[in-house]
Amino acid sequence: MPNNVSFLDSVNRYFDAAAPFTDLPEGLLKQIKVCNSVYQVYFPVKINGEVKVIEAYRAQHSHHRSPTKGGIRYSNHVNQEEVVALATLMSYKCAIVDVPFGGAKGGVRINPWEYSESDLEKITRRYTTELIRRKFIGPAIDVPAPDYGTGSREMAWIYDTYRSFHGDDINAAGCVTGKPVNQNGVRGRTEATGRGVFYGIREACNQKDLMDKLGLSLGIEGKTMVVQGLGNVGAHTATISQDEGGVKIIGVSEVEGAIYSKDGFDIHEVMRHRQEHGSILSFPGVQTFGKEDRRAVMEFECDILVPAALENQIDRDNAPNVKAKIIAEAANGPVTADGAEILAKKGVVVIPDIYLNAGGVTVSYFEWLKNLSHMRFGRLEKRFDEGAYRRIIEQIEQTTGKTVSERDKQMIVRGADEIDLVRSGLEETMITGFQGIYELYREKEGINDLRTAAFALAISKISNDYIALGIWP
Template sequence: MSKNVSFLDSVNRYFDAAAPHTGLDEGLLKQIKVCNGVYQIHFPVKINGKVEVLEAYRAQHSHHRSPTKGGIRYSNHVNQDEVVALATLMSYKCAIVDVPFGGAKGGVKINPWEYSEQDLEKITRRYTTELIRRKFIGPAVDVPAPDYGTGSREMAWIYDTYRSFHPDDINAAGCVTGKPVNQNGVRGRTEATGRGVFYGIREACNNKELMDKLGLSMGIEGKTMVIQGLGNVGSHTATISQDEGGVKIIGVSEVEGAIYNPDGIDIHALLRHRAHHGSILSYPDARIYGKDKRRAVMEFDCDILVPAALENQIDGENAPNVKAKIVAEAANGPVTADGAKILAERGVIVIPDIYLNAGGVTVSYFEWLKNLSHMRFGRLEKRFDERAYRRIVDQIEATTGKTISERDKELIIRGADEIDLVRSGLEETMIQGFNQVYKMYSDNAEIKDLRTAAFALAISKISSDYIALGIWP
């Protein structure tokens, strides 16, 4: 595919490939495919004594479920096509993992690293004010979240701005997710997308048919992994895969370049090194690839390649050189439609973004539920469970005449905290999501890859909502 073809074109091509497998009416398919609404904004902000007029967007792709949901990114690359494409993916993503939101996405066309914290606060609050004026934000309307270039700090500013306009809304905290924990956020949200990526890769590696097809052993432990991008998603995917999955990280790339060591890279040591030195390129005992060769990471020899940065990283040019057996799309749209076609022809398994990186919106859903219920998870049941477990342990000791050590006893009787419940809910969601995608794939001989199966599954679920709610005549 030509590099001039947009991210949105790739998303639409994936939709078009999956649509014939759903058996749905052509008109209904067209309604599901199109974006319901886009709000383009230009607003002034005074920066260093001068007024800058900034370009921004908020797209709401589908209202088959309410509210709509999607992140806000700050990037020089923000444009209408990109925001619509990301909102579209959010609709499909939420459908696959049974999160009851429609898809949305927002963006401000800036380089956030060129602005001070004070300037970013001005920009964020003004952007939020524009969304409030047009009723493009609210706990029952549209709920933003962090994305590229934003984080919990920006979400706190959004929440505070919304609350100032709606002081009587007791559910105001639900207007945005990804907030700091001490400002009505939820524990586990920061790591959520990366942890979800790990759970998704693990499920694929536990699938015997897929592993036999690739000639790989069952399970994730011992497999080699290459990570492109050490942002929030990439760093958490890498650390969790290494620590909990026993994966060997052998290659990493970042904006300054890439490194490779077939004997393994301690990802915690690498993150500390980059934080201290500002670059991964001086990391010891690794082959160095400079900035002009950073895309070489896509061609490193490994079992699992995890593109965790921006879209359009594997295309028709470099897809023939990808040596990984599994490409796990932690980013949104890292593989173009032409790249995906080449990978499929070569027998590479692509775990698609619309399933794999749904961990963020899943835990955002948990945060939204927490905000609407006004209660942290685990508050009701934690002590009750601990007392019940203690009675069981005491009964076992009395019956067997044996004593369990205090350390082991504390581990057994401990009730679940919020972080435990969030991780458990995320794990269950990713397992069930993979099983549904794989069933669609295995039950339909005409579907040749997991991405087409995931799109077909999402389209079918959204169509059911349209029909059940009477949205479709």
């Protein structure tokens, strides 16, 4: 993995670049920047008759809002610095999209694909137990979620473990988000980050002056896109961009390599092919790049490049060769600070991760609210709205003497289900978040890129909480 500068160093350099535009005192800036709490633990788990000691972390970056919030990743690359960097980004991310959480992140240093399901359950439950004992988890304390290497299955284990310790907590389901829908999860959570990325890219492409600057037409339809990584985030970004945005997918990469076709391809067919054959490299009619050359995906000719894998993928070595006009950071920290400086000089627009991949935490917030309210979204109003819409249609028919077809009538009168409300709330959040960043970018003298504007906006919002709550003297 390229490592011109550490992930945490990049985050802090972005912070330092934005801080002067906030006019805040140095002491307050330092308090916002530092990570408040880090818990490192080693715990034993019996695997195949042998005891294995597992290394794990949980970082709580900021307590300006409670609870803190952030995913848990399972990866061989997990270390304290990475977890702190991710927790730091979560604080800024939540502030930008007005989700009332402080930032947190967790990590377990394992390769999850080397363990059986029962072994992963042992590790997850023991890790959760450690968090419970140190009061690092709870619906009002710290609320984990899925991340790289984890999913709804692991979140269900966390929920069940927490509930076994806190059987009298009526809000126990709110201790973790990303749970299966049948275990107090929320519809739309799995696709949330990728859908949020789509909404963010679409909103950026709807800014005429920004598109004029890049020499691109207004709107997202017809633009070419390359996606690095077909995991949960990358796959949903690609499919939704193609299906709902009219984007042409012309390149993708995965662990086995990358493929490219200037004429584009159906992303659904590529994903089906990989599922059936175990690789994208045998997909017909495309140019292929092997495992050793998979980073070439960063240099494919396209309008929009979506790094949707891990951090530090575009650095000072390959940034000069990037041909995309827009880089949409679906992953956390895919562009290093050195790489960002080079891209800025090239005139490339980077839509920053601390805004763009906030869809996951936004819908996690909706799930947390659902758990605390003990009410499925749409349950109260769906039938009432349908009845009201039907009466409106009937009145129009009586007044005009014309009849609306039953098919059209059913489409018009349908009340909103939970998935509709979640998507609507996510769309509103991403549009409003971009508008806040873009307003600062256009109006604040000296801010020349969206990332600096995003960091400055986040720092200012967090500082307001510190001051309003009396946390800062």
